Amino acid sequence: MLRIHxxxxxxxxxxxxxxxxxxxxxxxxxxxxxxxxxxWAHAAWYRTARERIRGQGLERLVRGVLLPLYPRAAYFPDFxxxxxxxxxxxxxxEALLATPPRRVRxxxxxxxxxxxxxxxxxxxxxLEERRELVGMLRAYREAVVVPHEERIRARVEGExxxxxxxxxxxxxxxxxxxxxxxxxxxxxxxxxSYPQHAADRDLYLxxxxxxxxxxxxxxxxxxxxxxxxxxxxxxxSLLHEPAGPDGPGDADGPGRSLxxxxxxxxxxxxxxxxxxxxxxxxxxAAGVSASxxxxxxxxxxxxxxxxxxxxGPSVLHTLTxxxxxxxxxxxxxxxxx
Numbered sequence: 001m002l003r004i005h006x007x008x009x010x011x012x013x014x015x016x017x018x019x020x021x022x023x024x025x026x027x028x029x030x031x032x033x034x035x036x037x038x039x040w041a042h043a044a045w046y047r048t049a050r051e052r053i054r055g056q057g058l059e060r061l062v063r064g065v066l067l068p069l070y071p072r073a074a075y076f077p078d079f080x081x082x083x084x085x086x087x088x089x090x091x092x093x094e095a096l097l098a099t100p101p102r103r104v105r106x107x108x109x110x111x112x113x114x115x116x117x118x119x120x121x122x123x124x125x126x127l128e129e130r131r132e133l134v135g136m137l138r139a140y141r142e143a144v145v146v147p148h149e150e151r152i153r154a155r156v157e158g159e160x161x162x163x164x165x166x167x168x169x170x171x172x173x174x175x176x177x178x179x180x181x182x183x184x185x186x187x188x189x190x191x192x193s194y195p196q197h198a199a200d201r202d203l204y205l206x207x208x209x210x211x212x213x214x215x216x217x218x219x220x221x222x223x224x225x226x227x228x229x230x231x232x233x234x235x236x237s238l239l240h241e242p243a244g245p246d247g248p249g250d251a252d253g254p255g256r257s258l259x260x261x262x263x264x265x266x267x268x269x270x271x272x273x274x275x276x277x278x279x280x281x282x283x284x285a286a287g288v289s290a291s292x293x294x295x296x297x298x299x300x301x302x303x304x305x306x307x308x309x310x311x312g313p314s315v316l317h318t319l320t321x322x323x324x325x326x327x328x329x330x331x332x333x334x335x336x337x
Contacts, residue, residue, distance in 0.1 A: 007205065023092040083211070182222055
């Protein structure tokens with residue numbers, strides 16, 4: 001377990017990221033390639049990612065360079081996902097390249113001690129080697145992450161809408177209380193579930209606050225930097241629709257029954273509402289026009305599955321208890337491992 005200790009000053013400096021973190025999504029997507037855990041939530045993405053990796057000749061790069069640097073384990077180097085990269089690829093890359101060589105060597109030593117680093121890893125202390133790595137990361141990202149960016153952004157914005165409601169209802173503590181089953185707010189400590197093979201530890205914010213970063217590709221436990229001296233950032237998983245980026249009607253996902261019941265677009269709309277979604281976000285997620293998305297939302301609202309409230313110039317759709325029950329019933333499956 002990770003215990004994050006807040007002071008009153010930390011509560012005032014706590015925020016939720018305004019956009020996805022590109023370098024982190026690359027890292028988390030590489031983790032998705034290494035395990036079947038949570039595969040159902042990214043089934044369609046997984047298939048297309050493998051096809052694109054093969055089609056663009058990136059198999060050797062992924063297998064020989066990226067997966068060894070980003071093991072799905074208790075540790076991978078902090079400098080690969082710098083805090084400055086929240087919401088912006090270029091800022092993250094600039095921070096990665098600016099990492100002091102000594103820190104790169106230290107983190108590679110930890111990687112080697114933890115899971116075993118590839119023999120060439122220490123050379124990343126050199127700037128030119130890191131530039132080459134950035135080029136590899138860019139090629140991988142453009143192949144398998146960028147095609148899904150619109151959905152990723154829509155889902156993250158939906159999560160932000162939910163957190164904003166918690167903030168309006170109960171301040172920062174209200175926002176922290178609703179973060180989900182992997183995180184428990186017990187003032188003044190946020191208790192965060194961590195992988196079983198990771199040691200328990202405490203993180204004292206000491207007035208720095210923390211940035212909460214919803215992650216599309218992260219699965220399971222939230223993740224914080226191993227180095228407590230780095231700017232505090234906590235990446236955590238979104239609640240996922242059961243068929244991955246192509247929507248809940250995918251034949252391999254447990255959401256097919258929901259699509260059969262409601263229709264493909266309305267099933268996607270119901271999933272989008274599970275984290276709060278505007279009509280525009282539903283339209284982008286379902287691949288329909290704004291007027292069609294509005295009609296689907298109206299049908300779901302008339303059925304008692306969602307409720308709609310005005311949020312400034314737009315409206316926000318969220319699940320009713322009945323809608324949540326329908327969604328849970330449709331997505332529960334003994335095969336979700």
